[in-house]
Amino acid sequence: MSDTHVHPSGRISVPWSTAAQATLHCLTGCAIGEVLGMVIGTALGLSTWATVALAVALAFLFGYALTMRGVLRAGVGFRQAVRVALAADTLSIAVMEIVDNAVMVSVPGAMEAGVTSVVFWGALAFALLVAFVVTLPVNRWMIGRGRGHAVVHAYHGH
Template sequence: MDHTAHHSGSVHDHAAHEGHHDHAAQGMRAGASWGMAAKATLHCLTGCAIGEILGMVIGTALMWDNVPTMVLAIALAFLFGYSFTLLAVRRAGLDFKTAIKVALAADTVSIAVMELVDNAIIAMTPGAMDAHLSDSLFWSALLGGFAVAFLITTPVNKWMIGRGKGHAVVHAFH
């Protein structure tokens, strides 16, 4: 694989790029910062939020029951979460097959934890499952779920990045 990377129109030489990988890998083994973990979690949260809200809107528009609407929302949360990482690593020069592997390795645990927590909050909030998109209860349960999911997923991402897993996989390609 050619390790020459093109970023913002400039070319980094192979030695400098390799040095960046070595430095990043050492930093990952030494532990991850809370800032890095929060950034990774926000990245996942953005994809999850777009997918989940889109799924809720589609399910509601089609007058589906709660279960198929939630299944669609969760599926779209994973799809959008993976897509953000996939696009980023494709821009970094990875071929499509490798980019998919990186996205799956980087995001699966983070998205799964986020979706589990967020949907549990919504399910446990009285009346939220039956609230409509125009109800403040729907939005407060959804946004509250995202907030709690962020707080729970950030330490998970910090732990994974510190062990060279999760979003650490993506950082190796930047």
């Protein structure tokens, strides 16, 4: 966060590029879990809501795991790494998953299309893009208040 500026109110002005990096990190974990959940759910013929539940659970799992990986490498114990991941990622992943899945289920036929369909993959890519755009200002707001990925940066020497 080298280009940050502190306002007299104590708020930190966070560059959009910093927020974009945090959001991309979140998107990576979410996308891994989301894609895996959607592929497994549709391949097994699960209902739309069972598939969404699986995708959301895996998105949180992979999102937290990616954050914990870096924090653990910094020498932090497992329990503290879990706390850091929860503090850093919960709101960001939640927003991303709400938006992503709302878009996915609103695209006609996307959930029923199957993993070999362009409709399925196109809808999923579009849903993840929309989720990134919506989550970006959320992450910027959190980092500016010392929350979200600002918590993780403390463990990376930033």
